[in-house]
Amino acid sequence: MSGKEIRRSMPLFPIGTVMQLTDLTARQIRYYEEHQLISPARTEGNRRLFSLIDIDRLLEIKDLLDQGVNMAGIKQLFMVKEQLTTMTEKQTEKAKPDLTNEQLRKLLRNELLHSGRLNRSSLRQGDISRFFH
């Protein structure tokens, strides 16, 4: 994991700040956590602490909800996207040509298995980090 990623995953923000930054209510944020769309860290005293990555993700959730995707759909999307990034990374360190096809197939199979009608999602990069230079 790069230094940059470490920094972006550092839990820094209390829920109040995140509410302002994302324009979501506490209820919404907790609800998304309940449905495992985010997993903010906790302080010793059990308060949520959010990272930049968490905040990006919340913005993405907001976007997808606006587009009519429901919790389950968003969850699937995130899983697929994560797999995709994981594979892209692996691919970066190996040869491209045939792995690509394998991976594509895997991806498609995955989508088909679990109600695979999610692909018209935006895949927009929520990006709160523009808040920092």
Added chain:
Amino acid sequence: MSGKEIRRSMPLFPIGTVMQLTDLTARQIRYYEEHQLISPARTEGNRRLFSLIDIDRLLEIKDLLDQGVNMAGIKQLFMVKEQLTTMTEKQTEKAKPDLTNEQLRKLLRNELLHSGRLNRSSLRQGDISRFFH
């Protein structure tokens, strides 16, 4: 003010987070505020909220204290530095040659007026923003 500066001056962090980030106690942070070395924003409920700039400044204060500079000295240093930046900015938008000398004189006069023995300060750029890409 550039967008970047706006972002860096956005009040986001509660004192607990700042304590961890700077390795200062709450007492220390409040004491520095009492002496007007920082002016964190406040929530509606009067809780302090710190910006990246505040945090940078706290790290700088820590450095200077380690080097034996006291509150008053740090305060002077910050004033001089601010004047310097202000002038540098003004200078950027105007001609350089003769203004530079005028400004230098101003700076020196300022230093001489108020116990001008502060110049061996580090002028180190405290930089918490390395925490963000």
Added chain:
DNA sequence: ATCTCATGTCAGGAAATCTAACATGGTTTT
């Protein structure tokens, strides 16, 4: 007409922070 889903709202409790005051151990100053 009922059910589900995302969200609002409220209550009671716990954690984090606030201010103010007094304590303390090094440095200066007298």
Added chain:
DNA sequence: AAAACCATGTTAGATTTCCTGACATGAGAT
């Protein structure tokens, strides 16, 4: 050496923020 000063520790009581859990609600799906 005694007194004063400075940066920080510590404690107390009050206030704010956040927590979980429960119930309420309105728009869509069934």
